[in-house]
Amino acid sequence: xxxxxxxxxxxxxxxxxxxxxxxxxxxxxxxxxxxxxxxxxxxxxxxxxxxxxxxxxxxxxxxxxxxxxxxxxxxxxxxxxxxxxxxxxxxxxxxxxxxxxxxxxxxxxxxxxxxxxxxxxxxxxxxxxxxxxxxxxxxxxxxxxxxxxxxxxxxxxxxxxxxxxxxxxxxxxxxxxxxxxxxxxxxxxxxxxxxxxxxxxxxxxxxxxxxxxxxxxxxxxxxxxxxxxxxxxxxxxxxxxxxxxxxxxxxxxxxxxxxxxxx
Amino acid sequence: xxxxxxxxxxxxxxxxxxxxxxxxxxxxxxxxxxxxxxxxxxxxxxxxxxxxxxxxxxxxxxxxxxxxxxxxxxxxxxxxxxxxxxxxxxxxxxxxxxxxxxxxxxxxxxxxxxxxxxxxxxxxxxxxxxxxxxxxxxxxxxxxxxxxxxxxxxxxxxxxxxxxxxxxxxxxxxxxxxxxxxxxxxxxxxxxxxxxxxxxxxxxxxxxxxxxxxxxxxxxxxxxxxxxxxxxxxxxxxxxxxxxxxxxxxxxxxxxxxxxxxxxxxxxxxxxxxxxxxxxxxxxxxxxxxxxxxxxxxxxxxxxxxxxxxxxxxxxxxxxxxxxxxxxxxxxxxxxxxxxxxxxxxxxxxxxxxxxxxxxxxxxxxxxxxxxxxx
Numbered sequence: 001x002x003x004x005x006x007x008x009x010x011x012x013x014x015x016x017x018x019x020x021x022x023x024x025x026x027x028x029x030x031x032x033x034x035x036x037x038x039x040x041x042x043x044x045x046x047x048x049x050x051x052x053x054x055x056x057x058x059x060x061x062x063x064x065x066x067x068x069x070x071x072x073x074x075x076x077x078x079x080x081x082x083x084x085x086x087x088x089x090x091x092x093x094x095x096x097x098x099x100x101x102x103x104x105x106x107x108x109x110x111x112x113x114x115x116x117x118x119x120x121x122x123x124x125x126x127x128x129x130x131x132x133x134x135x136x137x138x139x140x141x142x143x144x145x146x147x148x149x150x151x152x153x154x155x156x157x158x159x160x161x162x163x164x165x166x167x168x169x170x171x172x173x174x175x176x177x178x179x180x181x182x183x184x185x186x187x188x189x190x191x192x193x194x195x196x197x198x199x200x201x202x203x204x205x206x207x208x209x210x211x212x213x214x215x216x217x218x219x220x221x222x223x224x225x226x227x228x229x230x231x232x233x234x235x236x237x238x239x240x241x242x243x244x245x246x247x248x249x250x251x252x253x254x255x256x257x258x259x260x261x262x263x
Numbered sequence: 264x265x266x267x268x269x270x271x272x273x274x275x276x277x278x279x280x281x282x283x284x285x286x287x288x289x290x291x292x293x294x295x296x297x298x299x300x301x302x303x304x305x306x307x308x309x310x311x312x313x314x315x316x317x318x319x320x321x322x323x324x325x326x327x328x329x330x331x332x333x334x335x336x337x338x339x340x341x342x343x344x345x346x347x348x349x350x351x352x353x354x355x356x357x358x359x360x361x362x363x364x365x366x367x368x369x370x371x372x373x374x375x376x377x378x379x380x381x382x383x384x385x386x387x388x389x390x391x392x393x394x395x396x397x398x399x400x401x402x403x404x405x406x407x408x409x410x411x412x413x414x415x416x417x418x419x420x421x422x423x424x425x426x427x428x429x430x431x432x433x434x435x436x437x438x439x440x441x442x443x444x445x446x447x448x449x450x451x452x453x454x455x456x457x458x459x460x461x462x463x464x465x466x467x468x469x470x471x472x473x474x475x476x477x478x479x480x481x482x483x484x485x486x487x488x489x490x491x492x493x494x495x496x497x498x499x500x501x502x503x504x505x506x507x508x509x510x511x512x513x514x515x516x517x518x519x520x521x522x523x524x525x526x527x528x529x530x531x532x533x534x535x536x537x538x539x540x541x542x543x544x545x546x547x548x549x550x551x552x553x554x555x556x557x558x559x560x561x562x563x564x565x566x567x568x569x570x571x572x573x574x575x576x577x578x579x580x581x582x583x584x585x586x587x588x589x590x591x592x593x594x595x596x597x598x599x600x601x602x603x604x605x606x607x608x609x610x611x612x613x614x615x616x617x618x619x620x621x622x623x624x625x626x627x628x629x630x631x632x633x634x635x636x637x638x
Binding site for chain 1: 295352355604
């Protein structure tokens with residue numbers, strides 16, 4: 001893993017320290033996400049994966065270190081300065097975070113109405129297209145989030161995240177809480193979106209199947225440090241005991257065998 | 264250079280020598296101006312049309328959609344359209360968009376007629392009334408069960424509710440009732456002075472505060488303070504499925520959530536009312552001395568003659584009824600929440616409006632009954 005020059009990397013994190021109250025979450029985390037790759041962040045519960053994601057999308061201010069996205073330093077940016085950057089990425093939250101008072105179509109349209117000058121008719125058409133792209137049926141657009149199943153809600157959240165055709169997409173636990181069928185639908189969707197839209201995707205996940213099927217590179221986070229970065233193949237041969245435990249636990253082995261069979 | 268950059272960030276389309284040429288950024292941000300120009304675009308005549316896309320510098324789903332839509336529109340006019348020169352990755356995107364394109368937009372539900380609207384409204388109103396009645400019945404049964412089996416009463420939440428709804432409401436209710444006493448004495452002072460009946464200020468303030476204003480004022484403040492809190496708390500618990508969780512664990516919502524609130528409020532509201540009686544009289548006394556020269560001891564002496572025990576008791580006796588109304592309406596509206604954050608806000612508003620309305624209606628009924636009983 002040779003370090004990339006910061007201008008090439010879409011996300012470039014250097015020596016990041018984060019703190020939640022008195023507990024140190026990250027102690028010197030460095031990462032680089034390359035353009036066009038599906039990058040996954042894994043680790044046990046409470047290891048700070050989601051915190052790292054929140055730090056990158058500027059919902060949380062780290063203590064020290066540097067986070068550069070598209071070559072621009074994000075730490076210390078005001079909301080106004082961050083706006084152009086925020087328009088270039090989409091975020092899908094773990095529980096969807098759809099606006100419950102709006103229908104799915106209105107949720108997606110809101111982003112377009114806020115940030116573009118498209119006509120109402122074109123917005124409606126683009127919204128219908130985005131909803132279709134995430135694999136939702138056409139009638140889902142008129143429904144409220146509370147009327148959708150968990151899997152449909154995730155897809156709707158994804159439709160909102162890709163509303164502006166972002167260059168970078170953050171997915172927080174895209175398959176958590178889904179049945180295997182919906183989850184493998186999401187696996188496929190992530191791959192398809194990357195191929196079709198040329199996105200860079202950074203995701204936080206526990207899902208080993210998703211990692212084997214969709215992730216180009218994976219970083220393992222534990223105890224505030226990055227233990228290893230690499231493809232799933234490379235990581236599954238790593239020596240570090242925590243990584244081995246992660247990938248060679250009973251579920252890890254099953255997912256690995258599945259992936260082998262596919263290849 | 265600057266001009267070139269502007270062109271680059273916008274989608275462009277020109278027709279020259281019978282060929283159409285697309286260029287620039289066909290993206291969600293660059294497409295807006297082009298979209299306005301497209302309907303009036305002078306397409307070259309002739310049946311065969313070639314659209315040259317080699318100069319498109321960036322392309323996203325919105326741009327692809329506009330291109331796809333335009334081509335389809337032209338084809339529907341009977342032309343033969345060919346797109347040429349699109350970069351392979353852009354071509355793949357165009358194909359994806361074409362494959363997923365949906366023409367069927369969900370039709371907006373037709374607005375119901377006036378008559379249907381009235382019907383719906385009446386139907387919902389009637390259902391709401393039945394639900395409310397059922398809820399009151401359930402609560403009464405739960406209350407009865409608790410009284411018969413006192414060990415099942417949950418004292419800890421009752422005490423906590425006593426603190427939040429009763430003790431912590433002391434400053435605000437006290438202050439408002441004190442001010443209300445001042446206002447009544449001030450309004451009465453002029454009239455009484457005209458007849459030289461200064462001393463009757465004690466009758467005026469005493470009777471109106473004790474019989475009517477203190478119980479009503481306290482109930483309205485508590486409805487706004489605690490009734491809304493009950494609705495919001497239970498409503499949020501409904502949204503996060505905590506109510507369902509309680510049910511599966513086998514703990515009745517009535518027993519855990521409704522009864523402690525109701526019992527605490529039934530204890531707290533009469534006490535608050537007595538407290539407001541006192542602060543209201545204090546306010547009246549203060550005003551009587553400064554405006555009518557009725558000293559404190561004269562005022563208090565007169566109070567003893569003017570106010571019978573029954574006047575005091577009729578006021579305090581209303582409080583538990585008001586308390587039950589506020590707690591029941593708050594909890595009931597909380598349980599009516601469905602799904603969204605929006606609904607929590609709506610039901611909370613409804614709970615406050617409804618409980619204040621019902622408190623005033625109940626107060627009017629009390630007046631009728633007391634008049635009838637000649638108390």
